[in-house]
Amino acid sequence: MGPDTENNGDSVASKLFGTLNGFMRKFLFRILSVGPVPNHLAFILDGNRRYAKKWKLQEGTGHKCGFWALMSILKYCNELGVKYVTIYAFSIDNFKRRPNEVQYVMDLMHEKIEGLLKEESIMNQYGVRVYFIGNLKLLPERVRVVAEKAMKATENNKNTVLLICVAYTSTDEIVHAAQESCQHEWDEIQAMKASESNDGGEIISNENQEEHRFINLVDLEKYFYMGVAPDVDILFRTSGETRLSNFLLWQTSTCLLYSPRALFPELGLRHLVWSVLNFQRVYPYLERRRKQV
Numbered sequence: 001m002g003p004d005t006e007n008n009g010d011s012v013a014s015k016l017f018g019t020l021n022g023f024m025r026k027f028l029f030r031i032l033s034v035g036p037v038p039n040h041l042a043f044i045l046d047g048n049r050r051y052a053k054k055w056k057l058q059e060g061t062g063h064k065c066g067f068w069a070l071m072s073i074l075k076y077c078n079e080l081g082v083k084y085v086t087i088y089a090f091s092i093d094n095f096k097r098r099p100n101e102v103q104y105v106m107d108l109m110h111e112k113i114e115g116l117l118k119e120e121s122i123m124n125q126y127g128v129r130v131y132f133i134g135n136l137k138l139l140p141e142r143v144r145v146v147a148e149k150a151m152k153a154t155e156n157n158k159n160t161v162l163l164i165c166v167a168y169t170s171t172d173e174i175v176h177a178a179q180e181s182c183q184h185e186w187d188e189i190q191a192m193k194a195s196e197s198n199d200g201g202e203i204i205s206n207e208n209q210e211e212h213r214f215i216n217l218v219d220l221e222k223y224f225y226m227g228v229a230p231d232v233d234i235l236f237r238t239s240g241e242t243r244l245s246n247f248l249l250w251q252t253s254t255c256l257l258y259s260p261r262a263l264f265p266e267l268g269l270r271h272l273v274w275s276v277l278n279f280q281r282v283y284p285y286l287e288r289r290r291k292q293v
């Protein structure tokens with residue numbers, strides 16, 4: 001059977017099948033919830049173009065199918081009780097791709113984000129709060145504006161948090177956090193000096209100065225774009241690839257890496273269930289590692 005590139009599931013048969021599927025899925029998720037359910041899943045969306053090639057579609061249609069796969073995964077995560085879902089939608093390096101591909105993905109993002117703003121969108125149906133994560137200044141103005149609108153429009157949604165990394169790389173995030181943290185320290189030292197001279201020359205204690213000389217872990221994490229989410233529990237990279245490609249290097253130190261052979265648009269329920277079962281198998285080990293950090 002070929003791919004459903006427009007996500008049309010409107011026939012009576014497909015609706016009936018969808019309802020049946022929904023019941024079975026909820027039953028399956030009940031059983032899975034007996035064990036620990038991961039709190040944060042992250043996805044490197046790999047294989048959209050290969051999917052288009054495989055089915056002899058236009059390259060951009062592969063990205064479109066990737067978007068529909070993402071919506072299904074988001075729905076399953078919501079039903080299973082996974083709180084945070086992060087996706088690597090576009091890296092800073094992706095801007096080096098052919099201009100017409102960059103343009104296509106930006107247009108698709110713009111169109112889909114506008115769709116997410118609609119009343120009947122999955123974001124509102126499922127109570128999903130959206131964050132756009134990364135150096136958003138690098139985005140075309142119209143995409144940035146609609147992204148900011150979507151963050152504002154969903155800020156009161158409470159069920160699942162969707163973090164969309166665009167114009168993102170992990171090293172850029174770390175540099176940004178270090179710069180912000182240094183700036184904050186510098187501002188504090190200047191404020192202390194100013195109050196010292198106002199107080200008629202009271203000397204800043206050595207301890208106080210020491211405290212302000214080093215950036216510590218907690219400070220740095222405060223300034224991460226990803227600071228709104230906890231560390232990742234399972235990192236998916238589709239297409240059987242096992243590279244991290246500069247994605248969430250800081251937040252994945254104690255997670256399970258899962259790389260199914262499926263291309264991203266082929267990612268489905270069975271992959272999610274299998275990854276959660278694997279997570280439950282290694283959970284005691286991950287927990288021990290986390291307590292040691």
Ligand SMILES: CC(C)=CCC/C(C)=C/CC/C(C)=C/COP(=O)(O)OP(=O)(O)O
Pocket residue numbers: 045046047048049050051063064066067089090094105108109112113164239
């Ligand atoms: C609003 C919103 C969340 C939109 C998301 C749109 C979307 C699915 C973007 C993915 C873009 C991308 C560079 C995918 C990687 O596949 P690839 O091109 O690297 O495929 P390949 O590995 O086969 O070359």
